Amino acid sequence: MSNPNEVKSTLKPAYDHVIVGGGVAADKAARAIREEAPDASVLIISDVSDGPLYRPGLSKDLWLKADATLEGIDLGTTETGAELLLGTTVTALDPEAHAVTTSDGQQVGYGRLLLATGAAARHIDTPDDDRIVYYRNADDYRHLRSLVSEGIRVAIVGGGYIASEIAAGLAAAGADVSVHFPDSRLLEQMFPDSITSHLAEVYESKGISLNSGFFLSSIHAGRRLTLESRSGEKVEADVVVLGLGAVPNVQLAEEAGLEMEQGGVSVDETLATSAPDVYAAGDIATFSDPILGRRRVEHMANAERSGDAAGRTMAGTRTEYRYTPLFWSDLFDDGYEALGETRTNHRIEEVWNDAHDAAVLYYLDGDVVRGVLMWNTWGAVPKAREVMQASKEGRLKVSELAGQITPGG
Template sequence: MVADAAARGIRSRDPEGRIVVLGDDADPPYTRPALSKKLWTDPDFTEADNDAGTASATGAEVRTSVRVTALDPAARTVTTDGGDVLGYESLLLATGGRPKPGPVEEGPRVLSFRTAQDYRRLRRLAGEQRHVVVAGGSYIGTELAAALVQNDTRTTLVTPDEVLGASMFPPELARHFQGLYEQAGVALRTGAKVAGGSAREDGVDVELDDGTTLGADALVYGFGIVPLTDLAEAAGLTVDDGVVVDEHLRTSDPHVFAAGDVAQYPDRVLGTTRVEHVDNAKTMGQAVGELMAGRTEAHDHTPFFYSQVLGTRYEAVGTLDGSARTVQDWQSGDGVGGPGVVYYLDDDGRVTGVLLWDVPGKTDEATQVLADTSPQDEGSLRGRITGD
């Protein structure tokens, strides 16, 4: 998604320059969030609809199933696994991340979830009342569990949280969130982790750390990613939980840029950070393309993140810590779980995160609240963001 947005950003300022996109994905750029959401919930939305159309929109040369094996900043070249050497004037590292591995070796019935190929594999393993175990209770795990249970799949979600979502949401909201999954028919194994197991030709035995074993047709990991910095490190670029860039998204080499999941950058509100969400990919991608093509203004967008599961959508800016002190502003007679805003405060009363629960279109206002570093309390926060 970063590569697609960057190509569009370049073209907005440079109609003639040559753009080459090299990626080890088997598919050209596509919308990644749909892999765990819309492709499962909208029968009229297909993989063809999910194609970003990068080549046709920008004239970029898109090469798939190509891995860059070396970067030479001095010569300004990259080398591919096929032996091709390409020169560049400006280079963008949009390498993203690799899924964190699980304890059972991946194979035909055990997979991590990151790419369109992973989506197709899981689709083949799901449905017809097959049983899929999802390991991991954060964004990708909860989205996959919701997607599977809505597609004729017996679904077990294994999460280390004692209540699903407790690491992100205050206790009352976490209980409501867990209830959505229970009502949908997801079997929850809370306070547990996958400790091991073995795959068979016709299924998987999944061992939990409490000593129980779950028989399943497939196991899918949703543990998040590790940023892919190997290429940058080998080239001598500065790396620290991602490829380090400045406010113009340049790395320690002025001709090499980085953006998206892999980039650690200075955010005007969040401070030095690395963000693994779609808004960041799209906005930073567009900005870095423009910067590569001559833009001089710094990148200054603070990204939000979102999830949409089981009829509920939440958006957030900043850090969601379920153990933090909160001010909860539920704005309907439904109380907790109805439309509302949750503000997360540090020990000094400063807002460090804002959760918008079924309150769309207010992320700019949430960012403004975060930018205000003065101490806050219920009196100053209630009613500050409304769902009107």
């Protein structure tokens, strides 16, 4: 892919704004800075080789839509006038000197800095083999796409968000897909039995083999790859994709002495960190959700909104981040939008339509709604926020939940 985001050849000694990270939060911050301070200089430093992309496309459209391309999900960040330094890691942050040091030894000063370093795929000890893929960025997509063809046997390890999405995508691309996970059902940590049993039927109808109770012990690389479980079960595959969750990239912030909280970088209402003129947004930021309190969220909407808010404050327009992020996914012909703590360790109140193909799920801690998931139900996210707020304040009883959002709307 020809990259429209090539950096200018010579860096300045300092910039008004430096953004560390090359994802959606970085793009939104650059756009907000440009709106608020058109003449300000902006540098984005990213350790990946592509400019900011619409990340959901990597596990959805690029596999499911024949005409989808990497160019099509490029966010066009250079339109903002920001310079992009790609394939470069920031190795040190010195808040006192207002400077960062890059992996190639350059030191760059800043007036204000945004940490938008995102998260990395969780790794385990595996053989060094190109057929074993951790899936996170565009380079991972290119590599996996080069390995996949009709009938190639792909084993996916993991039973969560990314594993469920990439399984659907690889099946659509013609691969022979199996998914191996420790729980009894795919996405069991999020969905009750009413949905996980339906998804099991759907996935298996698409030729995807679901293998529950599989605790990975090791991977052996030979002519084919062999997965071995703790119980001794062995599975052969041509390609293995490991979808084991994500780890926030906070090492730079930790080494710089920034205050940490809940595994992320602690920020105030304007996304400012404990260091002067240093902000954090997206996956790494632990912020105050107006409904749910202090939390860290690894989803697209949070990256977009927090990046925008941080950029505006950095450019001189103080902007408070008061947002309860949504997230969503499409799983073949089904889909959902959700807010909050959609975990099955909460009690779940399920409200289904008469056809039993759409539902609203309320996730309760005691009598307080901590999450809402709208299954095949659209356009109700604002109402779901109202329900959560009213429940938090004691204005809404559990017995009244069934009448709040119409399933299938």
